[in-house]
Amino acid sequence: MPKILMLSDITGLGPDYHVGDEAMAEVAIERLSDLIGKENLILGCASPERVPATYGIRSFAFYHTTDKQHRMMLWTKPLSYFKSFMTNIYQVLRCDKVVICGGGNMTSVWPGVLESRLRLLKVANFFGKDVVLVSQTIGPYEEHHRQQVDRILAKARWIGVRDIHFSQTQISAPVHFALDDACFLDHRHSDYSRKISDEQKHFACVSMRKFGGMNDDDVLHVAKAMERVTQANGVKTVYIPHHAPGGVKGDIELGKNISHLWPKGQFHMVDPIPLASELKALTADSQFVVSMRYHQLIFALSIGIPAVGVYVDQYTQAKLTGAFEAMGLEPFVTSVENIDNDLEALVAKAIAAQETFEAAAQKTQSQERANNLRPYYLLSDSDEAERIGNLEGVREVKSL
Structure with missing residues (x-):
């Protein structure tokens, strides 16, 4: 069985747990565990301490430093510099293949993540290791990054992206479209999430985020609209946070600041944040979803729950609209304004339109799963790899 090095911006159930990134990593880990066994996987991330307990695989520290910071370490912390350099070589030599799990971090927006990954991929290329990217959003890039990405990803065996149009404009190498990995995340209740569902009974799921351009008044404005629509439909509100740095900030802090808008007993915040698969199970029990979070929409749409997205700017409008369109649905989205x-x-x-949502979800699960599985068969060297070229419906974006 091949040994696979995984890179993902996750923490397990650590205090900086991010639902979207963890959802995609959870899918990748489960698939590869089934195909080659957990003992053949090792995952690099900035906070690896809880990964083994959460996912049952080995992990190592892979810190996100920019190239400039990395060069400075040579003079300020030479031992850390050489440790970082040798860790990349050591981990790459121990593996047969490298996979970068899904997310939107291969971009100049997050230079530390991007540049640290490119340094490792450069080592992988030097030693002739297969490189696979799954469920990515590629770019946008500053020009110096674009040149590096073009050079290093030119040798990648597979670049899987979750948007049909944008990623192909960012790099020269061919990219392959498939739906976001989180579409195929199994939804499984724990005792914790099932208790919430049983106690709240008839509820809607809402998710919010204070995006950069929003102020406190904007947050309250959106929350009041969500409170009105849940009350008008006679449902309680289960507020699902997706990211809470330190376990208390971010979405959880936001939730505490808006909870007073709901009548007593009508608002329940999921705190602490459980595994993404548990949150998807909660979503499956809801009557409808209203979300500013992309992956909360993905959870709903992939299991047939009626959903509405709320966007802040052109970028988030495109992202939320794309979630509907990728599954053949009319975009039910509105702006904060x-x-x-x-x-x-x-x-x-x-x-x-609930029946339409359910039909789209069934189609997604039956017809799009094969597309999404292709890079995992490549990684596992399974017999399926010999047949993937004949799978129907695979779309190579460069040919569009």
Whole structure:
């Protein structure tokens, strides 16, 4: 069986758990564990301490430093510099293949993540190791990054992306489209998540985020609209945080600041944040979803739950709209500015279209799963790798 080195920006159930990244990593770990066994996997991330307990695989520290920071270490912390350099070589030599799990971190927006990964991939190329990227958003890039990415990813065996159009404009190498890995995350209750579902009974799931351009008034404005639409539909609200640095900030801090808007007993915040598969199970029990978070929409749409997205700017509009369009659905989205006028009607329209949501989810699971599995068969060297070229519906974006 091949030995596989995985890179993912996750923490296990650590205090900086991020639902979207963990959801995609959870899928990748489960698939590769089934195909080649957990003992053949090792995952590098910045906070590896809880990964073995959470996912049952080995882990090592892979810190996100920019090239400039890395060079400075040679003079300020020479032992750390050589340890970092030798760790890349050591871990690459121990493996047969390298996979970068899904996410949006291969971009100049996160230079430390991007540049640290490129340094390791450069080592992998030098030693002739297969490189596979799955469920990525590639770019945007500053020009110096674009040149590095073009040079290093030119040798990648597979570049799997989750957006049809944007990623192909960012690099010269061919990219392959498949739906986001989180679409195929199994939803499984724990005792913790099942208790929430049983106690709340008839509920909607909402997720919020204070995006960069939003102020406190904007947050309250959106929350009030969500409170009105849940009360109008006679459901309780289960607030699902996706990221809470330190376990208390981010979405959880936001949730505490808006909870007073709901009548007593009508608002429940999921705290602490459990595994993504448990949150997807909660989503499956809900009546509908209203979310500013991309992966909360993905959870809902991939299991047939009526959903509405709320965006802040052009980027988040494109991202949320794309989640619907990728599954063949009409985009039920509105902006923070228009939420008062649009949300109630959009939720009503989504609920009325429940059969359409369910049909789209069934189609996704039956027809798109094979596309999404292709890079995992390549990684595992399974017999399926000999047949993947004949799978129907695979779309290589460069040929569009």
